[in-house]
Every structure is written in C-alpha cells, then in structure tokens.
Amino acid sequence: KQEVTQIPAALSVPEGENLVLNCSFTDSAIYNLQWFRQDPGKGLTSLLLIQSSQREQTSGRLNASLDKSSGRSTLYIAASQPGDSATYLCAVALNYGGSQGNLIFGKGTKLSVKP
C-alpha cells in the first residue's frame, strides 16, 4: 500500500530564506507526483507536476525534483516571501490496475514565512 510522508510537519523561516520541503513515498511505481499549495480553509492549488520519467520541474521560484528509485521528492522555494505561507501537499499518482492515476496524499508541511 502506497504511503506518502512529508517532513517537516511545520516550518517557520524568516523572509528571504531559501528552503526545502521533503516528500517520501513507499512504492516507487508511481505515474506522476504533484505538489499543491493549500491556504487555510481553502481548496488546493496545483504548483508543479512531475511525470515519472522526469527528474525535475521549475516554475518561477519553485523547483521540484523527483528521485523515483529512492522514493523521494523535494520542493525548493527560493527567496521565500510572507505570501508563501500555506500548507504544501505532496501527492503521488498510483500506477497499477484500476486505481491507476488515483492520488495518495501526504499530511502536508505547514510553512510560515515571517516578515
């Protein structure tokens, strides 16, 4: 059974710092991996999607990497801003049988960027 773990559960940094959020998964047979952002009481906003054949994706100050063989992904945020404060969720898409494409989520990392 696929399990997704995100470390740390919470992180507080001063504005301007570069930071890394970690995601690990137990079964390397994934279809893709997606990073989301969730603001309090709101839905999810997709940040980056990495296909299983890719190693990384970049969007602005965000860079996500994928090492499928070791079951790890990282989300790098450069020059953090208070507006980056949110919960960041990692999700892997299953790659087998009738559940192919179904997303399994981690519990998230709650990020707080202090001015």
Add this chain to the structure above:
Amino acid sequence: ETGVTQTPRHLVMGMTNKKSLKCEQHLGHNAMYWYKQSAKKPLELMFVYNFKEQTENNSVPSRFSPECPNSSHLFLHLHTLQPEDSALYLCASSQDTLTRGQFFGPGTRLTVL
C-alpha cells in the same frame, strides 16, 4: 480562481438531515473526484468518475451517495451522517485519470451536529 466551483461553501446539518453537495467544472475535463479532508489526516479519495462512469469507490459508507449526471457536474448526496463525517469535502477534475494533473475546487466545510 479555479475553474472548479463548489456549493455550498459551508453546511451545518443534523444527523437525520438529507443534503447534497454540488461541484461544477468549467474546464472541459472528463474525470471528476470527491475527496474528504479531516483534521490531522491526509486527503482521502472517496469517488472517481470518468466520462460519467464511477471507476472508484474507496470503501465509502453508503450514507454518502455520489451522482454524476454529465462530465461537468458532480453531486454528493448526504443522509444520516455522523459527527465524525464533519470535514472539508473537496471536488477535483482532470482531463483524464492518467496523465494530467487534478484541479481542485474551494471545498465545502461540513459540520454534522
């Protein structure tokens, strides 16, 4: 704002009530999903519809009944709920169930008294 809308945004209901949650997507997608997000737990997939056909029921109790009349609309009918069903219910859509990412609505915050 995303192309996925959900109504109502907040709902309070008693255990004997019957209510429905509505989701609509304006993205031309073919797959739609219901998720449950409880405090301190990961998002849990409940149901998947692909081209209006249910392709996944993740062992969800029968007091939750989904309906997908067309590829743009998804409902979750609720009856005889329990207080532990209180959660944020999120709807999502995607072009298909495989290669493309999922886009989420803002959710319905449900409280069962």
